[in-house]
Amino acid sequence: xxxxxxxxxxxxxxxxxxxxxxxxxxxxxxxxxxxxxxxxxxxxxxxxxxxxxxxxxxxxxxxxxxxxxxxxxxxxxxxxxxxxxxxxxxxxxxxxxxxxxxxxxxxxxxxxxxxxxxxxxxxxxxxxxxxxxxxxxxxxxxxxxxxxxxxxxxxxxxxxxxxxxxxxxxxxxxxxxxxxxxxxxxxxxxxxxxxxxxxxxxxxxxxxxxxxxxxxxxxxxxxxxxxxxxxxxxxxxxxxxxxxxxxxxxxxxxxxxxxxxxxxxxxxxxxxxxxxxxxxxxxxxxxxxxxxxxxxxxxxxxxxxxxxxxxxxxxxxxxxxxxxxxxxxxxxxxxxxxxxxxxxxxxxxxxxxxxxxxxxxxxxxxxxxxxxxxxxxxxxxxxxxxxxxxxxxxxxxxxxxxxxxxxxxxxxxxxxxxxxxxxxxxxxxxxxxxxxxxxxxxxxxxxxxxxxxxxxxxx
Amino acid sequence: xxxxxxxxxxxxxxxxxxxxxxxxxxxxxxxxxxxxxxxxxxxxxxxxxxxxxxxxxxxxxxxxxxxxxxxxxxxxxxxxxxxxxxxxxxxxxxxxxxxxxxxxxxxxxxxxxxxxxxxxxxxxxxxxxxxxxxxxxxxxxxxxxxxxxxxxxxxxxxxxxxxxxxxxxxxxxxxxxxxxxxxxxxxxxxxxxxxxxxxxxxxxxxxxxxxxxxxxxxxxxxxxxxxxxxxxxxxxxxxxxxxxxxxxxxxxxxxxxxxxxxxxxxxxxxxxxxxxxxxxxxxxxxxxxxxxxxxxxxxxxxxxxxxxxxxxxxxxxxxxxxxxxxxxxxxxxxxxxxxxxxxxxxxxxxxxxxxxxxxxxxxxxxxxxxxxxxxxxxxxxxxxxxxxxxxxxxxxxxxxxxxxxxxxxxxxxxxxxxxxxxxxxxxxxxxxxxxxxxxxxxxxxxxxxxxxxxxxxxx
Numbered sequence: 001x002x003x004x005x006x007x008x009x010x011x012x013x014x015x016x017x018x019x020x021x022x023x024x025x026x027x028x029x030x031x032x033x034x035x036x037x038x039x040x041x042x043x044x045x046x047x048x049x050x051x052x053x054x055x056x057x058x059x060x061x062x063x064x065x066x067x068x069x070x071x072x073x074x075x076x077x078x079x080x081x082x083x084x085x086x087x088x089x090x091x092x093x094x095x096x097x098x099x100x101x102x103x104x105x106x107x108x109x110x111x112x113x114x115x116x117x118x119x120x121x122x123x124x125x126x127x128x129x130x131x132x133x134x135x136x137x138x139x140x141x142x143x144x145x146x147x148x149x150x151x152x153x154x155x156x157x158x159x160x161x162x163x164x165x166x167x168x169x170x171x172x173x174x175x176x177x178x179x180x181x182x183x184x185x186x187x188x189x190x191x192x193x194x195x196x197x198x199x200x201x202x203x204x205x206x207x208x209x210x211x212x213x214x215x216x217x218x219x220x221x222x223x224x225x226x227x228x229x230x231x232x233x234x235x236x237x238x239x240x241x242x243x244x245x246x247x248x249x250x251x252x253x254x255x256x257x258x259x260x261x262x263x264x265x266x267x268x269x270x271x272x273x274x275x276x277x278x279x280x281x282x283x284x285x286x287x288x289x290x291x292x293x294x295x296x297x298x299x300x301x302x303x304x305x306x307x308x309x310x311x312x313x314x315x316x317x318x319x320x321x322x323x324x325x326x327x328x329x330x331x332x333x334x335x336x337x338x339x340x341x342x343x344x345x346x347x348x349x350x351x352x353x354x355x356x357x358x359x360x361x362x363x364x365x366x367x368x369x370x371x372x373x374x375x376x377x378x379x380x381x382x383x384x385x386x387x388x389x390x391x392x393x394x395x396x397x398x399x400x401x402x403x404x405x406x407x408x409x410x411x412x413x414x415x416x417x418x419x420x421x422x423x424x425x426x427x428x429x430x431x432x433x434x435x436x437x438x439x440x441x442x443x444x445x446x447x448x449x450x451x452x453x454x455x456x457x458x459x
Numbered sequence: 460x461x462x463x464x465x466x467x468x469x470x471x472x473x474x475x476x477x478x479x480x481x482x483x484x485x486x487x488x489x490x491x492x493x494x495x496x497x498x499x500x501x502x503x504x505x506x507x508x509x510x511x512x513x514x515x516x517x518x519x520x521x522x523x524x525x526x527x528x529x530x531x532x533x534x535x536x537x538x539x540x541x542x543x544x545x546x547x548x549x550x551x552x553x554x555x556x557x558x559x560x561x562x563x564x565x566x567x568x569x570x571x572x573x574x575x576x577x578x579x580x581x582x583x584x585x586x587x588x589x590x591x592x593x594x595x596x597x598x599x600x601x602x603x604x605x606x607x608x609x610x611x612x613x614x615x616x617x618x619x620x621x622x623x624x625x626x627x628x629x630x631x632x633x634x635x636x637x638x639x640x641x642x643x644x645x646x647x648x649x650x651x652x653x654x655x656x657x658x659x660x661x662x663x664x665x666x667x668x669x670x671x672x673x674x675x676x677x678x679x680x681x682x683x684x685x686x687x688x689x690x691x692x693x694x695x696x697x698x699x700x701x702x703x704x705x706x707x708x709x710x711x712x713x714x715x716x717x718x719x720x721x722x723x724x725x726x727x728x729x730x731x732x733x734x735x736x737x738x739x740x741x742x743x744x745x746x747x748x749x750x751x752x753x754x755x756x757x758x759x760x761x762x763x764x765x766x767x768x769x770x771x772x773x774x775x776x777x778x779x780x781x782x783x784x785x786x787x788x789x790x791x792x793x794x795x796x797x798x799x800x801x802x803x804x805x806x807x808x809x810x811x812x813x814x815x816x817x818x819x820x821x822x823x824x825x826x827x828x829x830x831x832x833x834x835x836x837x838x839x840x841x842x843x844x845x846x847x848x849x850x851x852x853x854x855x856x857x858x859x860x861x862x863x864x865x866x867x868x869x870x871x872x873x874x875x876x877x878x879x880x881x882x883x884x885x886x887x888x889x890x891x892x893x894x895x896x897x898x899x900x901x902x903x904x905x906x907x908x909x910x911x912x913x914x915x916x917x918x
Binding site: 001002003004023026027028046048121124125126127128129132135136139140141142215216218219220222223224225228246249250251283286287289290291292293294297303305306308309310336339340344373 | 742768769
């Protein structure tokens with residue numbers, strides 16, 4: 001794979017050196033000689049990854065990283081800090097500024113390419129999601145996330161290891177690791193079973209694991225659809241770089257070297273958790289905004305579009321499993337008079353109250369939607385004829401019992417007429433349209449018959 | 460990277476051999492001994508790629524591939540056909556069945572891993588998009604695409620080469636290549652400039668290119684954000700496999716070996732075009748469904764949610780550039796009487812006609828939305844005070860001139876009252892809420908003053 005790499009260093013020879021290495025491997029390179037320029041390029045040129053020198057005049061690498069990670073336009077871009085000395089204090093400061101990784105000068109080719117490939121691949125996997133989300137936000141269909149919307153209180157981390165990573169980690173109460181629940185698991189098969197249904201926020205795999213091939217485990221986690229983007233952090237011994245390179249190639253997100261520094265571990269784990277939560281937030285808010293398209297703006301229950309997509313499915317399922325299904329149309333009686341007497345706002349309140357009542361009064365499998373104007377449709381799957389009639393009668397009574405606030409200190413009530421069609425599960429000729437048509441005919445008879453009643457079509 | 464590979468062959472030793480090779484490189488492997496089983500596993504186990512033997516009893520590889528590519532649940536999964544002999548007829552049949560690539564037995568490791576990595580990476584890049592789309596389709600917010608929705612009539616293909624690929628290709632009228640417009644470009648820099656603004660459907664790069672490093676060109680195309688997923692097909696000479704492997708590693712989607720067989724070329728180009736159009740279709744329909752969330756269901760113009768997201772932006776821009784901005788609220792006069800006299804359907808038609816008129820009568824930079832009930836809001840950016848008044852007056856007259864069908868063969872007309880607030884671009888205290896409030900006050904005076912008029916707040 002290739003990627004667009006932004007190289008930032010105040011010394012031109014350093015920039016040239018990294019640029020040459022990267023270009024020889026056919027990466028695209030853009031360069032900046034300082035923090036401000038780097039931020040500007042990151043905003044306008046969409047690099048896939050940023051290699052950022054720590055020691056620079058003006059704003060240094062830490063400050064640049066912090067600014068990049070605070071900006072919604074750039075915070076998804078992985079940042080690798082390049083430090084002159086492999087100093088613990090630098091690493092901690094960098095991780096606290098939000099850096100995703102480190103390279104030590106002189107930069108080793110293998111480490112460089114592995115990091116660049118790995119981090120840019122992860123970014124590219126979520127680019128599409130980020131673009132759709134940005135589009136939704138641009139339209140106002142999605143709210144732009146604030147950092148605090150994305151963060152969660154507790155992170156669940158599973159450690160796969162035969163030996164303790166840090167003594168007493170499970171009971172650690174140091175503030176560094178607060179809010180992260182660590183648990184050990186040394187049965188890899190049990191873990192693979194578990195993550196099918198119950199994903200933690202992150203998994204740490206000890207590459208010194210003896211009971212199971214740790215690389216195989218990483219590959220299994222990474223290639224399962226549910227855990228494809230799950231943060232995976234390797235724990236390696238100093239002498240085990242070959243296995244580590246393979247682990248990064250498989251798609252491990254990050255690693256820690258033994259002996260493990262608790263501060264570095266805390267920072268790296270937090271970086272991964274932030275990234276995961278960010279992606280989940282994008283996904284969830286995109287889903288919510290898709291759902292807006294099938295929700296009725298006034299009542300908050302589903303709209304006609306949703307009914308049109310779901311009724312055919314429910315009917316197909318009923319035919320396939322030979323189970324009954326009823327469809328009822330509820331129409332508010334004398335709704336025009338409500339609007340005329342109390343005004344449109346109170347009329348809207350009537351519709352909202354009914355929507356609310358339907359939402360809470362029906363079973364999870366039932367479907368209630370606002371069909372338009374003062375009409376609602378309810379679909380009852382897997383419900384026998386008598387049961388459907390009982391439910392319809394109950395809804396009619398519950399609606400008649402609603403006390404609507406007239407706005408002048410008074411309250412009033414409304415009634416509905418309900419027409420219902422029943423499908424016994426046997427005919428193959430039934431269609432969504434035929435069901436709705438028969439329910440509508442029954443509704444007409446309910447209205448003709450004096451309103452405030454349920455008419456179920458004749459068997 | 461890793462991937463979940465489905466290996467399909469009726470001979471267990473063949474399955475074992477491929478499985479061992481792939482597992483040694485830490486790919487996850489699932490296996491099937493026949494076409495039916497393969498289809499079932501593809502539907503339930505979501506593999507990233509399928510290695511499919513051609514010669515099998517029951518349904519053979521071609522038929523299996525065809526069925527996989529016809530099924531909406533599996534058609535995005537790349538299929539590599541494994542053939543015993545490198546026969547042209549097999550390749551053509553496979554490509555026509557929709558196969559993405561071929562491997563010849565005995566399978567070479569290098570070719571195997573390159574293909575698996577390359578094809579599964581491309582799939583994984585669009586998985587997120589596919590999942591969001593599927594979710595939207597499940598909700599009924601997006602229609603499930605039919606093959607014919609995705610296909611287009613013309614594919615634009617640019618060939619980067621110093622020499623002809625196939626003689627007379629530009630003027631080819633063979634049915635094999637019909638619907639594909641090929642054009643040559645031998646200036647690589649010109650191409651890179653062009654694709655920033657005007658993307659073709661596909662680019663073919665001759666790896667024998669002498670005027671520019673062809674691998675560098677592939678990398679530049681692949682790492683630019685706009686062309687990241689653009690189909691890229693390499694043209695290689697038989698002796699140039701090393702360069703080809705590198706090209707595949709960079710992210711070239713497919714390749715053709717010289718001398719080029721026109722039938723194979725047509726099939727490979729079509730496979731790539733189909734994949735591109737499929738992804739674009741997913742993206743477009745996802746965008747459309749996001750847009751549904753900010754459109755008013757009745758009138759089809761923007762809704763209040765959209766106004767709430769855009770008005771702050773427009774105001775910020777006006778402040779920054781010191782340009783004026785006006786906001787008007789339009790309210791239909793005696794709307795209740797319309798509903799009472801002609802019924803709700805005709806009332807709805809009034810709102811639709813007004814929405815339609817606003818949509819077509821305003822400039823592209825203006826914003827019109829249904830604010831709720833019979834109220835509309837129009838925002839006019841960069842418009843001086845007098846100009847805004849002229850536009851408001853014009854809208855008032857145009858609405859008064861609309862002939863609304865009363866449904867009984869008669870027609871009638873309605874009027875609107877308009878209240879308008881003006882921001883001159885200089886104050887920093889102005890807010891969206893203060894603008895709307897002042898427009899609402901002006902509207903109140905328009906109503907009090909006798910309706911059917913425009914009131915612009917005092918300067």
